[in-house]
Amino acid sequence: MAQPYEVRAHNLSAQSENKIHDDTVARRFGFSGALVPGVEVYAYACHPAVARWGRAWLEHGSAECRFQSPVYDGDLVxxxxxxxxxxxxxTLRRDGTVCATGQAALPPPVTPPEAARWEWRAPPAERPPASEDTLAPGTVLGTAPLEVTPAVAAGYLAAVREQDPxxxxxxxxxxxQVLRLCNQVLVQNVVLGPWIHVGSAVRNLAAARVGERLTxxxxxxxxxxxxxxxxxxxxxxVVAEEERSVAQVRHTAIWRPRQVA
Incomplete structure (x- = not known):
């Protein structure tokens, strides 16, 4: 086993609309405090894959991550x-507790799906509440373009304490940062109460480049x-510049926790 990677967790979403990342609301759900987003837990878990395979993993690697126990702001992960x-x-732990498990691999490159064949719908000006109808199977959703400027990219690297140069x-x-767009699919299209990202299966198709617009x-x-x-x-x-497929993701979230229901 390679030397474990340690990082101090940081809640990037303390001010977000999703109040599961707020201490007061999270405690009402039985947690000790605000949850660090699963997409950032995934970011920490990616470090060994990039250390093992380098840029090749960003270009055609795969990963799957399931979140089992909360990670809190300031935890040493x-x-x-x-x-x-x-x-x-x-395996990702805090204080000996398993918080997430998964696997990473470097399968051979595949022909990426053609972005033009994937439907895209602009986020609505007024989002409807999340429901069985607005999130019905078959519903097409999309995000507004995110321009990953050098400042945006550098800010994210600092926020997740990434140590790989x-x-x-x-x-x-x-x-x-790529996986964050999958959360934005929900956030930009429906109004949610407290919700929880529980896992993702990712197939990288190309390395996203700083300066590109991602949707x-x-x-x-x-x-x-x-x-x-x-x-x-x-x-x-996830598509760069409206034409280059970057990653294909199966993204799973609890949009209405049983505590709310």
Missing amino acids: RVEAAEAGEGLAL LYAREGLVHPG ARARVMENAERKGHAIVELEVL
Whole structure:
């Protein structure tokens, strides 16, 4: 097993609309405090994959991450990566508690889906409330373009305490910043109460470059109740400059926790 990667967790979304990242609201749900977003937990978990395979992993690697226990602002997070077949088994802990598990691999490159064949819908000027109807299977969703300027890219690297010089040296966007667009698919299209990202399966298709505009094109694949939670699954294609496919993601979130229901 490679040397574990340690990073001090930081809640980037303390001021966001999603109040699960607010101390007071999160405590009402039984947590000790505000949750660090799952997309940032994923960002920490990606570090060993990039350390193992470098830029190649950003261009055609894969990863899957499931979140099991909260990570809180200021926690010292430890990411362990063990060789598993031709890939890595990932375990992320805080104070010995397993917070996330997953795997990363470097499969052969594939022909990316054609961005033009994926429907895109501009976010509405007035978002409707999240519901079984507005997040019905088959619903097409999209995000407004995000321009990843040098300042935006550098700010994210600092916020996730990324220690690998690859991104700044080669002008590449961090995979956590790419996955953030999958959350924006929900945030920009419906009004949500407190909600929780619970896992993602990612297939990288190309390295996103600093200076590019990124958008997400998505379709709701499933919206169902499990253990009292209302859970939505999205199939998302992240696209650079409206033509270059960067990542394909199966993104899962509890859009209405059972505590709210």
